[in-house]
Amino acid sequence: MDSQNKAPSQRLALWTCVVVMAATVVAAGIAAAPRPAPRFHGTTYTEAAPAADFALTDHDGRAVSLRSYRGAPVLLFFGYTHCPDVCPLTLDRLTRALRSAGDVAKDVRILLVTLDPARDTPAALKTYAARFGPAVIGLTGDSAGLAKARAGYGAYVADVPAQPAAGHAHEGHGAPPASTVQALKTVHSGVVYGIDRRGNLQVVITEGAPVEQVADDVRTLARL
Incomplete structure (x- = not known):
């Protein structure tokens, strides 16, 4: 039984x-x-890899690296405070995209790495960044540190002769003004590098991308 x-x-x-x-x-x-790849509007990679680190100084004078922002999504951009067009337009677009993305983007940081360290002191960067909101942080450093940062992201930058102002063109009546001879214009790419909370480079946002597309990419980046 x-x-x-x-x-x-x-x-x-x-x-x-x-x-x-x-x-x-x-x-x-x-x-x-394998998890499905995140869907971005910007340019992505077959496999996300750690973003290039750097050793720079933030606009409060503190030594920082990319690791300093670990845990927060990062939008990294190379520019300078005297830039007449690309930089202010890009920073304005990024800050509007963050507002459009909503609460999910509240801890995203926008890092502006200067291309003009002679003029972009920490104080100058802090004043400039404040125009666009608290998410923007200006970074500077010595020439070697900045060159390494640019090389790590393959950022395009070149100094080309600036066009003389109207009325200052040399027409054979004596030497042109010294400022015309020596003036250079910094030409650079307007792309933005999207880095996730773990420090992986996930997306390159193209120059001139519409705000709503950037906002979508920010949401995707923030949720990784």
Whole structure:
């Protein structure tokens, strides 16, 4: 009689064990399966890799690296405070995109790495960044540190002769003003590098991307 009572219990225990084992196998398979790549409007990579680190100084005079912002999504941009067009337009677009993205983007940081360290002191960067809101942080450094940062992201920058102002063109009546001879204009890319909370470079946002597309990419970046 006891053996008859034990049989159903043994079968139940066996089936319970099988179910638990099957569930464990399924869970392990789900965990091991590759996650679908995040969908961005900007340019993405086949596989996200750690973004290039740097050793710079923020606009409060503190030594910082990319690791200093670990845990927060980062939008990294190379520019300078005297830039007449690309920089203010890009920073305005990024800050509007953050507002459009909503609460999910509340801890996103916009890092402006200067291309003009001679004029972009920490104080000058702080004043400039304040025009666009608290999410913007200006970064500067010595020439070696800034060159390494640019190289790490493949940022395009070149100094080209500036066009003389109207009325200052040299027409053979004496030497042109010294400022015309030596003036250079810094030409640079307006792309923005989107880095996730773990420090991985996820997306390159193209220059002139519409605000709503940038906001979508910011939401995606912030949720990774």
